[in-house]
Amino acid sequence: MNSTSSNASTQDEYAIHTRELNLWYGTFQALFDVNLSIKQGLITSLIGPSGCGKSTFLRSVNRINERLGYVRTDGLIKVLGRNVYDQDVELVQVRKQIGMVFQRPNPLPISIRENIIFGHKLHNEGRKARISEEDEIIEAALRKVLLWDQVKDRLNSKATELSLEEQQKLCIARLLPVKPSVLLMDEPCSALDPKGTEAVEELIWDLRGEYTILIVTHNMAQARRASEECIFMLMGKVVEHTATEDMFVTPEHKETADYIEGRYG
Secondary structure (H helix, E strand, C coil): CCHHHHHHHHHHCEEEEEEEEEEEECCEEEEEEEEEEEECCCEEEEECCCCCCHHHHHHHHCCHHHHCCCEEEEEEEEECCEECCCCCCCHHHHHHHEEEECCCCCCCCCEHHHHHHHHHHHHCCCCCCCHHHHHHHHHHHHHHCCCHHHHCCCCCCEHHHCCHHHHHHHHHHHHHHHCCCEEEEECCCCCCCHHHHHHHHHHHHHHECCEEEEEECCCHHHHHHHCCEEEEEECCEEEEEEEHHHHHHCCCCHHHHHHHCCCCC
16 A cells, blocks of 8 residues: 555544644633544543633634634644635534534524424525425434434424423434534533433434544543543643543553542542
């Protein structure tokens, strides 16, 4: 195999690839030379103490940080081989390819049905789908997140009337009709009770392989249960990135061991 095809196949392994990524909020630097290669189709957890840069990194990948006018970023962020900060990359396409799930469920204050079809309509503006086509899209998305049986008879009810667990599943389902490749999840279980947490974790595990999932969590047990690789960050820097079980059993760095064993953070 020649070097060109070897490099291409190596790059194809990674859904998210960053090099020398730095970010500032005004004069405060939040990320320092972040170099990461996150494999396609895996669930990767991102752990570390509060304020270490986990959510900042997550929001850099789909450029949400740009909503803040005082944020400055430099370095490279590639998603599926394309630099998301290239001049000719449209922000709407970045957000279509990279879905985001937040700490608290944020369903739109409209019906369950309209929540699911909202993104599909937004990204297919000018093309009116048949009702039967919309029905198929809605059912497929709700079945994928194991919510169809609970809500199929009340699709016209307000999404905000669902339980928190159901709302978070709905927020994941809402992303699927636009066919993202990457799902970013910022503490998606932090507002849920243990039963709801278990249900959402099982859903995330079911989605692996079909989507690349990067999940921020403060819950060490969750990181160990629900991810295949794990990244430990401290003070805006990546300390360690390895297989989840290796990180929790034989961490390479003292800082990682101290954090996992609860000595700080």
